[in-house]
Amino acid sequence: MTAPETRADARLYFANRPFVHGFYAVTRRLGPVVRVPGIGTIVNDAEVARAILATPAVFTSSGPGSFGILITEVLGPRALINMDGAAHRNLKQELAEVFSPRYVAAVAGAAAGPRLAALDAALRAGKSVDFAAFMRDYGCAMACELIGLRLDPADEAAAFADIFHLATEIMAFAGTAPRRLSLAQSSAAKALAARLATHIAAGYARADAPPQSLTARLRDQGAAFETVRDMVTVVLVGAVELIVYGLPRALAVIIDSGSLPALQADPARLDAAIDEALRLTTPSNAILRSVAADHAIGRHRFRRGERVIIAFRNILRDPALFPGGDGFDMTRTNPLRRLVFGAGPHACLGAALTLAEMRQVLGVVAALPSPLAIGARARNRGKLYPGYTRLDVRMIE
Ligand code: HEM
Known part of the structure; x- marks a missing residue:
């Protein structure tokens, strides 16, 4: 029988994009590498995924069919996640x-x-x-602090709402992983990105940006706003959307699985609970690569021009590695602990911050004297990442 936390998380996918959920559920049963005509080659195997991510000259982030090509269309070519080779390496450094x-x-x-x-x-x-x-407020506040956007308290709520709306709407265009955006989609996404850039520009222009912040540091290095805008946009969008949608899902699987009392009895298990919640929910459920040259990994052949979809959602539930992997179990050992943040040169820049934020927020819950019950929940629709738009929680007497 399916675990309650998995049923609840699956409902998020159904609400978000039923086809995408069905696609993962079916392809995970078909083998480690599955070719789906018209869509791409799905990778469900951790070793093949790691080999792909470690070979960026062949499996590129900027070629046809990659996520990067959509980013280039909307933001421009210097947005980090859509770069390859030395230029990417230098900027990342x-x-x-x-x-x-x-x-x-x-x-x-x-x-x-x-x-x-x-x-x-x-x-x-x-x-x-x-x-x-709570997470929309906290996540946006952290993201603004990160990039150096100081807001007047009176403007904060409206600015956070606008930033969250813009970030999630821009990314929604990539939700079905189209190979190209239509003209109408492309101009709509560019208009949203331009509005988001006005928030970033405001931070860049302010003399009181925290000196440690991303934009203050870049500005002090002499970078003009136009040269860093697109990369900072990608950082801001990642910092907002993945955190704001990811953390409520993590809390929900901990509560739905009935694991919160054990966590509260032993808060030292917080890191294990976080790892397991990230494994089960895979907030960034898949990433895309474009094959630049014919290449073999073991018995699997990849052909030039193909699109590869690395399905973290399936890999991190592989029954060979995670027995009972559709359920939450914070005592399990996870040989792929950080794969949820990617691997190789494009591995997530925000992993340490994500973990710090999860420790802070879920740490509050772990320290409560009684468990929480979930009341009303509402789910997003059509966004890139499935997530809750409402998740009411209350301490049980
Ligand atoms: C639950 C939280 C998060 C998850 C699961 C996640 C996952 C990922 C994954 C899988 C990648 C690799 C993409 C690829 O190889 O194509 C990535 C890249 C990236 N992430 Fe995250 N991320 C999270 C939070 C964040 C946060 C908070 C930030 C910003 C502070 C961030 C910024 C980035 C950036 C800039 C990249 C591109 C790195 C590059 O291309 O070199 N992420 N993330």
Whole structure:
């Protein structure tokens, strides 16, 4: 029988895009590498996926059929995730210096304090809290702190709502992984990106941006706004959407699986619970590559011009690696712990920050004296990543 946490998470996929959910569910049964005419080659095997991600000269992030080509169309060619080779390596190196552990700690510390205290107080008082709404505020605040966008308190709520709307609407165009956007889609996405860029430009122009922040550091290095805008947009979108949709899903699987009392009894298990929640929910469920030259990995042959879809959602539920893998089990050992953040040169730049934010927010829940029950939930539709738009939680007396 399917575990309750998996049933609840599957309903998110059905609400979001029923076809995509069905596609993963069917292709995962068909083998490690599955060719689907008109769509691409689905990779359901961890070793093949790692080999692909470690060979970026063959499996590119900018060729036909990749996610990068859509980003290039909307944002331009220097957005990091759509770059390959030396140019990508150099930009990533510069950014890795900015995303130092000290910086991540500073960001995680700055915007969170009063928000976490308010969450803790409301839950301890027995109030019902919409955790999805909490995450929209917290996630946007952290993302703005990260890129250096200081807002006046009076403008904050409206700016966060606008940033969240723009970030999720832009990414929604990539939801069915089209090979190209139509003219209408392309101009609509460009208009949204231009609006998002006005928020970033405001941060770039302000003298009081936190000196550690991404834009302040880039500006101090002499980078003109136009040269960093597209890459900062990608960082902002990742920091907003994956966090705001990812964390409520993580909390929901912990509660739905009945694991919260065990976590609260032993909060030292928080990191294990986070790893398991990321494995089961795979917030970024697949990534795309374009094959630049014929290539073989073991017995699997990839042909030039093909599109490859690395299905993290299937890989991280592979029954050979994760017995009972459709259920949440924070005692399991996960040999693919960080694969959910990708691997190779394009591995996620925000992994350390994501983990810091998860420890903060889920740490509040783990420290409560009683478990939480979930009340009303609502799910997004048509967005790139499935997620809750409402998730009411309340402490059980
Ligand atoms: C639940 C949270 C997150 C997950 C599961 C996730 C997952 C991923 C994955 C799988 C990739 C690899 C993409 C590829 O190889 O094509 C990636 C790349 C990236 N992520 Fe994340 N991410 C998360 C949060 C974040 C956050 C918070 C930020 C920003 C602070 C961020 C920024 C980026 C950037 C800039 C890249 C592109 C790196 C490159 O191309 O070199 N991500 N992410």
